[in-house]
Amino acid sequence: MDSATTPWERVRQRLREEIGEEKFTSWFARMDLDALTADVIQLSVPTRFLKSWIQENYLPRIADIWAEESGARRRVDLAVRSAVARPVALKAAIVREVVTERPEVRPGDARPQLVRSSEARASESRGETREMSAALSGAAGDVASGSPLDARLTFETFVVGKSNSLAFAAAKQVADSASGAAPVFNPLYLHAAVGLGKTHLLQAIARAGAVGGRRTTYLTAERFMYGFVAALKTHSAIAFKDALRTIDTLVIDDLQFLKGNNLQQEFCHTLNALLDGGRQVVVAADCLPGELEHLDERVRSRLAGGLVVELGALEEDLRLEILKSRYQTLTEQHPGFAVPAPVLEFLARSVGQSGRDLDGALNKLLAFNQLTGEPVTLEMAENAVKDLIRPTDPKRVRVDDILRVVAKHYNVSRADLLSQRRTATVVKPRQIAMYLAKTLTLRSLPEIGRRFGGRDHTTVLHAVRKIDGLIGTDRVLAEEIEVLKRLALEA
Numbered sequence: 165m166d167s168a169t170t171p172w173e174r175v176r177q178r179l180r181e182e183i184g185e186e187k188f189t190s191w192f193a194r195m196d197l198d199a200l201t202a203d204v205i206q207l208s209v210p211t212r213f214l215k216s217w218i219q220e221n222y223l224p225r226i227a228d229i230w231a232e233e234s235g236a237r238r239r240v241d242l243a244v245r246s247a248v249a250r251p252v253a254l255k256a257a258i259v260r261e262v263v264t265e266r267p268e269v270r271p272g273d274a275r276p277q278l279v280r281s282s283e284a285r286a287s288e289s290r291g292e293t294r295e296m297s298a299a300l301s302g303a304a305g306d307v308a309s310g311s312p313l314d315a316r317l318t319f320e321t322f323v324v325g326k327s328n329s330l331a332f333a334a335a336k337q338v339a340d341s342a343s344g345a346a347p348v349f350n351p352l353y354l355h356a357a358v359g360l361g362k363t364h365l366l367q368a369i370a371r372a373g374a375v376g377g378r379r380t381t382y383l384t385a386e387r388f389m390y391g392f393v394a395a396l397k398t399h400s401a402i403a404f405k406d407a408l409r410t411i412d413t414l415v416i417d418d419l420q421f422l423k424g425n426n427l428q429q430e431f432c433h434t435l436n437a438l439l440d441g442g443r444q445v446v447v448a449a450d451c452l453p454g455e456l457e458h459l460d461e462r463v464r465s466r467l468a469g470g471l472v473v474e475l476g477a478l479e480e481d482l483r484l485e486i487l488k489s490r491y492q493t494l495t496e497q498h499p500g501f502a503v504p505a506p507v508l509e510f511l512a513r514s515v516g517q518s519g520r521d522l523d524g525a526l527n528k529l530l531a532f533n534q535l536t537g538e539p540v541t542l543e544m545a546e547n548a549v550k551d552l553i554r555p556t557d558p559k560r561v562r563v564d565d566i567l568r569v570v571a572k573h574y575n576v577s578r579a580d581l582l583s584q585r586r587t588a589t590v591v592k593p594r595q596i597a598m599y600l601a602k603t604l605t606l607r608s609l610p611e612i613g614r615r616f617g618g619r620d621h622t623t624v625l626h627a628v629r630k631i632d633g634l635i636g637t638d639r640v641l642a643e644e645i646e647v648l649k650r651l652a653l654e655a
């Protein structure tokens with residue numbers, strides 16, 4: 165083993181070798197070491213599902229490998245990230261200054277209040293500034309004033325290319341419109357796959373709006389739900405609603421996460437009140453409005469009635485420009501950090517599709533460079549970003565695999581799933597299998613219906629909506645479905 169690497173890196177490397185690259189990326193790529201004491205290794209992952217899976221399958225193995233690599237046996241504790249305040253020290257070397265802003269939306273006071281937080285600085289290197297800051301500033305009372313903004317996400321730092329120029333122009337137009345002027349594109353609805361710049365543009369709009377004198381609130385859908393639930397608990401729901409309905413621009417991110425009937429209705433009322441009152445609404449999600457199947461039909465059609473723009477996959481030229489711009493920023497903070505042009509070109513060619521992967525790749529080079537003192541070369545980069553290299557053949561899930569995994573899990577036969585039997589022991593697994601077929605494959609509803617014993621597409625739609633709704637309210641089922649997803653992906 166390389167003596168320059170830390171025990172943690174060696175543990176990760178050994179896990180990767182033991183279970184293979186693909187599984188490692190699925191299960192462990194987002195596991196972080198948060199703290200280390202004489203007795204305890206404190207690890208964290210972003211979801212409860214990952215936590216329970218790793219806990220069940222790998223915790224003892226991690227403890228063993230750690231003991232072998234470091235010479236000392238420690239207990240391994242695994243936590244879900246958003247619930248822990250993370251120590252700053254471990255990644256201090258690759259952290260750069262971040263300012264999160266929480267715009268106050270008091271009428272007449274458009275200037276945002278700057279809130280500096282060391283935790284935000286630490287989490288930035290993992291691209292988690294938003295979630296982390298939200299968790300840290302979590303007092304329910306100020307939720308209506310918005311989720312914190314990340315100071316890096318502005319129009320100036322957004323790199324424009326073919327795939328995002330329309331979205332950029334629309335966002336800019338919304339942000340530049342004068343305070344009090346009638347909105348031109350309303351609502352503006354941006355959609356894209358993960359990491360292609362939706363949040364970046366939304367936050368740029370929110371920031372520009374606040375600076376330009378508009379009362380602007382940026383909320384993730386999760387924050388909206390949290391705020392509403394918290395307001396209900398403290399009997400301040402009316403104040404919460406009023407606060408939202410008197411602003412000029414409401415910016416809602418990750419709308420696909422809005423779940424639950426009451427919350428949906430509340431969102432629907434807020435949306436209608438704002439649009440009818442001539443206020444600007446900007447929304448981002450990972451799919452078209454019509455595909456937000458858990459949302460009420462009226463909300464979907466209102467969302468579809470404004471301007472709907474997709475941010476396409478980042479093309480190679482654009483990836484290179486984003487890398488150059490990020491690199492430029494990094495060199496301002498770390499003057500000794502030098503990345504030759506061929507390395508940037510290599511990253512643009514081979515690293516994953518999303519802007520987050522590009523950030524991650526540069527952060528990795530910086531970390532390697534700073535921790536080992538090794539200059540950045542093509543060879544070093546190939547080694548450092550191995551786990552971010554784009555797979556050439558993305559995993560396809562087949563309906564057959566889904567049927568097999570679900571049948572085994574619920575102890576029913578494949579024939580039962582395809583049959584017309586309507587007993588509860590078969591109906592729910594069948595609906596879950598249909599839901600998985602819709603979410604994991606590209607098959608249309610009619611196609612799925614045909615694969616499930618010649619059923620009508622409305623039956624499939626009903627099943628998908630039902631399970632989707634249950635996932636929002638039934639945590640156990642939600643986790644069970646995550647397990648099934650993983651199993652189907654690994655089949």
Ligand SMILES: Nc1ncnc2c1ncn2[C@@H]1O[C@H](COP(=O)(O)OP(=O)(O)OP(=O)(O)O)[C@@H](O)[C@H]1O
Pocket residue numbers: 317321322323324328356357358359360361362363364365418450486518519520523
């Ligand atoms: N065109 C771009 N110019 C500069 N940075 C970009 C661009 N596109 C994406 N990024 C960067 O990539 C990272 C991920 O982008 P962002 O968070 O906006 O993605 P997203 O579409 O909201 O993804 P998700 O659906 O996962 O929330 C951010 O650091 C963002 O600044």
